[in-house]
Amino acid sequence: MPKELLNEFVDKNCTITLMGDKNKEFRGVVIGIEGYWIKIKDDESIRVINGAMIQDIKTNK
Secondary structure, X not given: OOHHHHHHHXXXXXXXXXXXXXXXXXXXXXXXXXXXXXXXXXXXXXEEEEHHHEEEEEEXX
């Protein structure tokens, strides 16, 4: 997914779905984008996700 598209999700609470066998979902606030990597924070941890693996990203209310 192009970085330019991802920039509009920074500082927003989002659900990110990854491609793959199980279509895994992650929920949290996008706190940064570096190259193809996206950093999200949830209630328990900070996670770094490979942006090339994103199938879908949407904002949460």
